Amino acid sequence: MRVYTETVVHSAPEAYVSEAPYQIAIVVREDGSRVTGRILGDRVSIDDPVELAEARNGVPYFRKKDK
Amino acid sequence: MRPVAVIGLGKTPFGAFPDRDLRSLAVEAGRKCLENGHVRASQVGAFYLGNFAGPAFVGQNHLAPYIGQSLGLEGIPATRFEAACASGGTAFFHAWAAVAAGIYDVVLVTGVEKMTCQATPRVAEILASAGDVAGEMKAGATFPALFAMIARRHMHDFGTRREDLAAVAVKNHANGARNPYAHMRKVISLEQALAGKPVADPLTVYDCSLVSDGAAAVLLAPLERAAEFTARPVRIAAVAQTSDRFALEEKADITTFPAVKRAAEQAYKMAGVGPRAIEFAELHDCFTIAEIIALEDLGFAPRGQGGRYTSEGCTLPSGLLPVNASGGLKAKGHPVGATGVGQICDVALQIRGEAGEMQLGRHELGLAENLGGSGASAVVTILRAA
Numbered sequence: 001m002r003v004y005t006e007t008v009v010h011s012a013p014e015a016y017v018s019e020a021p022y023q024i025a026i027v028v029r030e031d032g033s034r035v036t037g038r039i040l041g042d043r044v045s046i047d048d049p050v051e052l053a054e055a056r057n058g059v060p061y062f063r064k065k066d067k
Numbered sequence: 068m069r070p071v072a073v074i075g076l077g078k079t080p081f082g083a084f085p086d087r088d089l090r091s092l093a094v095e096a097g098r099k100c101l102e103n104g105h106v107r108a109s110q111v112g113a114f115y116l117g118n119f120a121g122p123a124f125v126g127q128n129h130l131a132p133y134i135g136q137s138l139g140l141e142g143i144p145a146t147r148f149e150a151a152c153a154s155g156g157t158a159f160f161h162a163w164a165a166v167a168a169g170i171y172d173v174v175l176v177t178g179v180e181k182m183t184c185q186a187t188p189r190v191a192e193i194l195a196s197a198g199d200v201a202g203e204m205k206a207g208a209t210f211p212a213l214f215a216m217i218a219r220r221h222m223h224d225f226g227t228r229r230e231d232l233a234a235v236a237v238k239n240h241a242n243g244a245r246n247p248y249a250h251m252r253k254v255i256s257l258e259q260a261l262a263g264k265p266v267a268d269p270l271t272v273y274d275c276s277l278v279s280d281g282a283a284a285v286l287l288a289p290l291e292r293a294a295e296f297t298a299r300p301v302r303i304a305a306v307a308q309t310s311d312r313f314a315l316e317e318k319a320d321i322t323t324f325p326a327v328k329r330a331a332e333q334a335y336k337m338a339g340v341g342p343r344a345i346e347f348a349e350l351h352d353c354f355t356i357a358e359i360i361a362l363e364d365l366g367f368a369p370r371g372q373g374g375r376y377t378s379e380g381c382t383l384p385s386g387l388l389p390v391n392a393s394g395g396l397k398a399k400g401h402p403v404g405a406t407g408v409g410q411i412c413d414v415a416l417q418i419r420g421e422a423g424e425m426q427l428g429r430h431e432l433g434l435a436e437n438l439g440g441s442g443a444s445a446v447v448t449i450l451r452a453a
Binding site: 037 | 187188189191192195201202203204205206207208209211212215216217219220223264265266267268269270314315316317321
């Protein structure tokens with residue numbers, strides 16, 4: 001799985017204000033489908049490989065994968 | 068279908084007006100418009116209202132008859148149109164279709180939004196409801212975040228630079244300073260634009276449109292009857308509304324808006340012109356990257372080159388294709404439901420030669436592009452001197 005695009009959110013919506021700044025990304029899965037999720041740990045850039053760390057409340061959380 | 072003309076215009080200033088409510092803004096724009104078009108309320112056949120989130124921002128629903136009554140519109144169809152940031156353009160499209168089809172003769176279209184009564188995090192949440200609430204937004208996205216991800220990919224794929232985004236903001240702020248109806252009349256430097264407070268990387272506050280209150284209105288009538296009302300009718304040469312995939316993650320390529328491309332193709336065909344014939348445009352710069360991509364999708368700049376086209380000065384008032392002489396959503400302000408109608412007003416004012424300090428010289432053919440959400444709705448309009 002790789003990062004298709006990403007951003008670090010500084011100005012968050014009401015529900016996530018306490019978590020900002022946080023990184024979100026659109027990740028391309030092995031089957032080519034895409035999903036929007038959060039990034040845990042190190043910041044990622046476009047094309048970085050990531051792996052699924054966990055799912056919380058139906059939202060996938062990814063982590064940078066060691067190359 | 069019969070040809071349709073814009074016969075009247077009315078706008079409130081866009082800004083933060085703590086002592087004005089949604090209805091008073093819509094009524095001010097509507098009354099000014101009726102007066103401008105020399106139309107009595109009893110002559111209006113239908114009322115079309117563009118509004119994105121009145122129920123969430125101010126807690127009022129059933130808005131079209133609520134506002135129509137205050138305008139003295141009695142007994143006629145009064146309908147609200149919602150298509151996120153394209154709500155105004157969508158109301159305009161459907162009003163045009165009804166007049167073109169001969170269902171009504173005189174139709175009043177008004178767009179309005181009252182936003183500044185809510186705190187920023189709540190505004191972000193209400194705006195986010197125009198995206199996929201159960202998907203991308205649940206992951207913590209906001210509209211600035213969606214367009215930040217679009218900008219990142221555009222920079223990655225085409226070499227668009229941070230300075231190109233800033234050039235859009237610098238230009239639109241300079242233009243807005245000449246617009247007495249603009250929310251922000253402040254010239255900014257490239258250095259300021261680059262050093263703004265981060266909102267969603269790489270976008271800063273200077274890349275984002277404003278949270279504004281405001282309203283705009285236009286009157287439509289068959290072209291053959293336009294002279295009964297005004298000496299300066301403006302012909303609707305074309306208008307097209309389209310839709311596309313809803314969530315950003317569902318799009319094959321996020322660096323282009325297929326809905327805009329499709330609407331543009333239809334509009335150019337209907338008007339019998341190509342992009343080179345367009346003399347000036349009001350584009351949907353909800354974020355700086357959106358103006359850059361609109362330049363490409365509308366055929367003004369080659370694919371991937373919208374940023375360079377901007378940095379080279381092509382979209383300045385003195386350039387090849389002046390864009391957002393009004394200041395755009397960036398400086399004029401973005402009261403969501405009013406935006407699409409306000410764009411039509413600003414293009415029509417230029418063609419009528421009534422744009423005051425914003426006037427670009429004598430122009431006969433202008434285009435407006437109104438985008439909804441992250442590209443799920445689009446409306447493209449071409450106006451021509453009648």
